[in-house]
Amino acid sequence: MILLQQLINAVSLGGVYALLALGLAIVFSIVGLINFAHGELMTISGYVLLASLAMGVPFAASVAVALAGAALAAVAMERIAFRPMRGADVTSLLLTSFAVSSLLKVVFQNGISARPQPVSMPGWMTSATAFGPVTLGHGPMLCIALSICALIGLELFLRYTTMGIAMRAAAADFDVVRLMGISAGRIIATAFLLSGLLAGLAAMLWLAQRASVDPLMGFTPVLKAFIATVIGGLGSLRGAVLGGFLLGVVEVLLQALLPSDILPYRDAIVLSAVIAVLMARPNGLIPAVNAQRS
Amino acid sequence: MLEVSSLAVRYGDVRAVKGIDLAVGKGEIIALVGANGAGKSSTLAAISGLVPPAGGRVRFDGEDLAGQPAERICRKGVVLVPEGRRIFANLTVAENLRLGGAVHHGRAAAAELEAELLDLFPILRDYYRIRGGHLSGGEQQMLAIARAMMSRPKLLMLDEPSLGLAPQLIDRVFDMIAALRERGVTVLLVEQNVALALEIADGATVLANGEAVLSGSAADLAGSDLVREAYLGA
Numbered sequence: 441m442i443l444l445q446q447l448i449n450a451v452s453l454g455g456v457y458a459l460l461a462l463g464l465a466i467v468f469s470i471v472g473l474i475n476f477a478h479g480e481l482m483t484i485s486g487y488v489l490l491a492s493l494a495m496g497v498p499f500a501a502s503v504a505v506a507l508a509g510a511a512l513a514a515v516a517m518e519r520i521a522f523r524p525m526r527g528a529d530v531t532s533l534l535l536t537s538f539a540v541s542s543l544l545k546v547v548f549q550n551g552i553s554a555r556p557q558p559v560s561m562p563g564w565m566t567s568a569t570a571f572g573p574v575t576l577g578h579g580p581m582l583c584i585a586l587s588i589c590a591l592i593g594l595e596l597f598l599r600y601t602t603m604g605i606a607m608r609a610a611a612a613d614f615d616v617v618r619l620m621g622i623s624a625g626r627i628i629a630t631a632f633l634l635s636g637l638l639a640g641l642a643a644m645l646w647l648a649q650r651a652s653v654d655p656l657m658g659f660t661p662v663l664k665a666f667i668a669t670v671i672g673g674l675g676s677l678r679g680a681v682l683g684g685f686l687l688g689v690v691e692v693l694l695q696a697l698l699p700s701d702i703l704p705y706r707d708a709i710v711l712s713a714v715i716a717v718l719m720a721r722p723n724g725l726i727p728a729v730n731a732q733r734s
Numbered sequence: 735m736l737e738v739s740s741l742a743v744r745y746g747d748v749r750a751v752k753g754i755d756l757a758v759g760k761g762e763i764i765a766l767v768g769a770n771g772a773g774k775s776s777t778l779a780a781i782s783g784l785v786p787p788a789g790g791r792v793r794f795d796g797e798d799l800a801g802q803p804a805e806r807i808c809r810k811g812v813v814l815v816p817e818g819r820r821i822f823a824n825l826t827v828a829e830n831l832r833l834g835g836a837v838h839h840g841r842a843a844a845a846e847l848e849a850e851l852l853d854l855f856p857i858l859r860d861y862y863r864i865r866g867g868h869l870s871g872g873e874q875q876m877l878a879i880a881r882a883m884m885s886r887p888k889l890l891m892l893d894e895p896s897l898g899l900a901p902q903l904i905d906r907v908f909d910m911i912a913a914l915r916e917r918g919v920t921v922l923l924v925e926q927n928v929a930l931a932l933e934i935a936d937g938a939t940v941l942a943n944g945e946a947v948l949s950g951s952a953a954d955l956a957g958s959d960l961v962r963e964a965y966l967g968a
Contacts, residue, residue, distance in 0.1 A: 602832060602833070602836050605825060605829045605832060605833055606833055606836065608822075608824060608825060608829075609822040609824075609825055609829075609833055612822055612823065612824055613820055613822065615784055615804070615816075615820075616816060616820045616822070617833065618783075618784075618803070618804040618805045618808075619782060619784065619804055619805075619808055619813070619814050619816065620805075620808060620833050620834055620836055620837065620881070620885065621805050621806075621808035621809045621813075621836065621837035621885055622805060622833065622836050622837070623805050624803070624805060729823075729824045
């Protein structure tokens with residue numbers, strides 16, 4: 441029974457990693473940018489939620505505002521920092537995103553506070569329900585449900601809308617998409633918008649179980665999401681989702697099952713497994729259609 | 735309809751196109767022929783906006799397109815079918831065609847145009863839900879042309895449509911090009927197979943080392959000594 445509870449926790453953490461990894465992968469597949477400032481989108485979303493709640497906006501509306509905040513922040517990031525660098529090589533783009541990330545962290549630390557700010561989540565979210573012998577937390581279950589809804593929603597968008605199809609095409613051959621008369625700027629803006637929305641959702645799910653925002657909030661989960669995108673295959677959307685769930689599940693299960701004297705080595709064990717995966721499949725578990733970018 | 739004057743293309747220090755002039759009238763098929771590396775594809779890339787021209791003008795219906803982004807040039811009705819077809823291999827035939835028609839709103843009109851094109855290229859109807867990457871070279875060329883036609887081009891530019899195709903398929907592709915002309919499409923055709931190009935074209939320009947060395951009606955060029963010796967092997 442404990443195992444079932446742990447499994448729920450594992451899949452819920454995996455869901456957050458998957459959403460973050462997917463956001464990174466969408467942007468990478470289209471502009472070849474590994475966005476290190478993705479974690480700051482999560483943090484921004486957390487602070488927007490905090491501010492909105494402080495102003496007395498109801499919880500559900502505050503969540504919507506926080507999601508919109510992350511999406512707009514992502515689009516603004518592209519406009520201000522990445523658009524002038526369009527066409528630059530992967531390294532320059534990577535360094536630009538490092539700069540954006542460091543800058544935002546300092547702004548959060550000096551402009552808001554370096555200390556964690558508590559967020560009052562509704563009581564039902566942090567409580568649990570007993571199903572016979574099993575007690576399941578509402579937070580993790582909500583997290584799993586929403587992650588799955590977001591993944592299905594994104595899949596439908598990519599499969600059935602013209603913009604979604606154009607994004608899949610742009611990941612393989614951007615020039616020809618432009619030859620079809622589809623604006624490059626709109627495709628890139630949509631990619632950032634989606635990645636921001638996913639980061640915002642991940643932030644909400646992260647907060648549902650931790651209930652505090654601090655300037656470094658996005659760092660650890662996004663670091664894990666990077667690992668997930670690499671395991672899955674850089675630029676591959678399905679790979680990012682698979683990598684995210686895999687990493688979350690392995691982390692939580694190791695945490696639960698390892699004897700306490702080996703527990704401090706958990707991350708070392710996980711990262712060794714990542715290296716092993718990459719030695720067997722250098723392009724990841726599900727390689728991207730267009731490997732020439734990476 | 736299209737008037738190109740002193741168009742130049744540069745890749746770093748390499749001058750790929752050194753100021754060529756070219757004119758295409760409405761309803762014509764004009765061929766741009768020449769050896770590998772003569773600057774044919776670079777000329778089309780510059781007209782389509784994929785590569786910004788280093789100099790010169792590209793006037794289309796009285797407006798200068800030079801330097802405008804590719805997506806805007808497509809919306810003006812100048813559409814390139816790039817060399818090597820470059821269909822989206824990971825998308826289905828249906829999705830490829832949908833992107834081709836993405837610039838035009840109005841679902842009903844797009845569906846009607848698509849039905850007409852599927853009548854013209856029946857093989858695409860058979861493979862409608864199949865991924866483009868599973869099609870053969872000739873089928874991919876049909877798809878690339880149909881995809882470009884979905885945007886209702888006024889001027890269709892074809893870059894080496896015969897490349898890598900078996901001879902009987904080349905004939906089919908060229909029959910299609912002739913059929914397009916009958917639908918009122920103006921064509922600028924780049925082709926290494928000079929004999930084939932001159933057979934279908936109204937006029938032609940011969941490029942060598944980034945310069946236009948000869949220009950005239952297809953019949954005159956087919957009869958000229960230079961073309962016969964250099965390109966037709968006679």
